[in-house]
Amino acid sequence: MAPSTCEGSLAEFEGELEQLTQALPRRINADPERVEQGLAKLVLTLIELLRRLLEKQALRRIEAGSLTSEEIERMGVTFLRLEQKMAELRAHFGLEAEDLNLDLGPLGELL
Amino acid sequence: MQGTYIYGIVGFPPELARGIQGLGGNPVRLLPQGDVAAVMSPSPLSPWPLDEAHLILHETVVEDVMDTRPILPVRYNTLLRTEEAVIALLAERAQAFRSALERVAGRVEMGLRILWEPAAETGVAPDQEIEERGPGAEYLYQRLREERRRSRLRAEGETLIHELQASFLCLAVESCLHPLPTKRLLLTAAYLVDRDRVEAFRKLVTKVWDDFQQLQFLLTGPWPPYHFVNAPGIRNNGTFDL
Amino acid sequence: MPADLDPGVAEHRITLLETLDRVLNKGVVIAGDVTISVADVDLIFVGLRLLLSSVETARGLRLGREL
Numbered sequence: 001m002a003p004s005t006c007e008g009s010l011a012e013f014e015g016e017l018e019q020l021t022q023a024l025p026r027r028i029n030a031d032p033e034r035v036e037q038g039l040a041k042l043v044l045t046l047i048e049l050l051r052r053l054l055e056k057q058a059l060r061r062i063e064a065g066s067l068t069s070e071e072i073e074r075m076g077v078t079f080l081r082l083e084q085k086m087a088e089l090r091a092h093f094g095l096e097a098e099d100l101n102l103d104l105g106p107l108g109e110l111l
Numbered sequence: 112m113q114g115t116y117i118y119g120i121v122g123f124p125p126e127l128a129r130g131i132q133g134l135g136g137n138p139v140r141l142l143p144q145g146d147v148a149a150v151m152s153p154s155p156l157s158p159w160p161l162d163e164a165h166l167i168l169h170e171t172v173v174e175d176v177m178d179t180r181p182i183l184p185v186r187y188n189t190l191l192r193t194e195e196a197v198i199a200l201l202a203e204r205a206q207a208f209r210s211a212l213e214r215v216a217g218r219v220e221m222g223l224r225i226l227w228e229p230a231a232e233t234g235v236a237p238d239q240e241i242e243e244r245g246p247g248a249e250y251l252y253q254r255l256r257e258e259r260r261r262s263r264l265r266a267e268g269e270t271l272i273h274e275l276q277a278s279f280l281c282l283a284v285e286s287c288l289h290p291l292p293t294k295r296l297l298l299t300a301a302y303l304v305d306r307d308r309v310e311a312f313r314k315l316v317t318k319v320w321d322d323f324q325q326l327q328f329l330l331t332g333p334w335p336p337y338h339f340v341n342a343p344g345i346r347n348n349g350t351f352d353l
Numbered sequence: 354m355p356a357d358l359d360p361g362v363a364e365h366r367i368t369l370l371e372t373l374d375r376v377l378n379k380g381v382v383i384a385g386d387v388t389i390s391v392a393d394v395d396l397i398f399v400g401l402r403l404l405l406s407s408v409e410t411a412r413g414l415r416l417g418r419e420l
Contacts, residue, residue, distance in 0.1 A: 018370060185383060340381045
């Protein structure tokens with residue numbers, strides 16, 4: 001049955017759907033590399049999870065006013081460096097930022 | 112052809128109403144174990160390509176079977192080495208399959224996606240002192256602004272979704288929601304609707320849309336019950352909210 | 354009318370994307386012992402066993418466990 005919506009927004013829905021489904025693989029993974037890349041994805045996703053948790057913690061402490069300006073600056077620089085390192089690692093394994101996610105089945109996605 | 116490709120799970124009997132062609136032109140048949148059966152076709156032991164033709168063919172098989180009886184759709188490229196493996200699988204999960212089949216009997220899934228225009232960013236929050244800041248602090252304060260905005264949006268979105276749900280649940284037996292999956296999408300949802308209420312559901316969505324002109328709705332379906340194969344409370348569409 | 358503005362084409366693409374989202378990511382999950390459905394869906398759920406199974410498959414080991 002044809003999707004029903006107002007014609008003007010079809011293109012927009014298409015765009016959002018493409019983002020969500022990230023459907024067809026953009027790269028062809030050669031078999032021997034796939035296991036390594038799979039492991040890298042696992043590890044990097046977990047690092048990304050930790051990074052986000054730590055960042056949220058930092059933001060909460062800033063809001064609570066429990067950090068000095070020096071501490072805020074130091075933490076910020078650390079997060080910036082970590083982000084840069086993550087980008088390098090992703091590039092090394094041929095992963096995009098969107099690749100770092102894990103489907104936990106019934107629990108939904110990790111990130 | 113050594114392997115078995117699985118399209119879905121059905122109750123058994125009865126046998127399939129008619130001949131259906133599956134992937135690679137192989138015939139689709141049922142492999143029963145007790146009162147449940149796998150909808151299958153013989154298949155080589157390697158994954159099928161991810162292209163439109165094959166994906167649509169898989170979906171067509173599921174929908175053809177659904178024409179005459181309840182089916183639990185199975186994911187694309189589910190291959191088992193032997194028929195014994197299939198039988199073992201069916202035996203092990205018979206109870207879960209049976210309850211799921213009862214839950215979806217005579218029902219279809221309707222898919223809904225809603226676009227919204229969240230209010231524009233309001234600018235620098237007053238409580239932030241404009242002072243000399245290093246790059247680290249600048250980064251974190253920027254992130255703080257982003258997080259605050261995200262929280263506000265999420266709250267706004269959830270209130271709106273709650274309001275919409277009140278209407279949709281009048282005609283849906285169950286729902287599976289994924290709130291705010293992207294910046295532009297307010298909601299992705301699946302509704303389990305009795306077959307004979309699909310038209311009424313469509314009319315309802317149109318009417319609700321009329322009351323919420325600032326939103327854009329996309330309604331698709333009927334679909335096989337992809338989002339309702341697990342027991343309620345266990346959904347494969349949620350996200351951790353960090 | 355340019356193809357990408359044609360509502361018929363957009364509708365077709367949306368239908369395809371919606372189908373894709375369902376057949377690839379939703380529905381019953383069965384840990385096939387040859388391969389799991391694409392896009393590493395169950396990578397963490399089955400854990401490293403899944404990664405191993407795609408390697409072990411070549412050696413003919415049978416790991417057909419359901420989740």
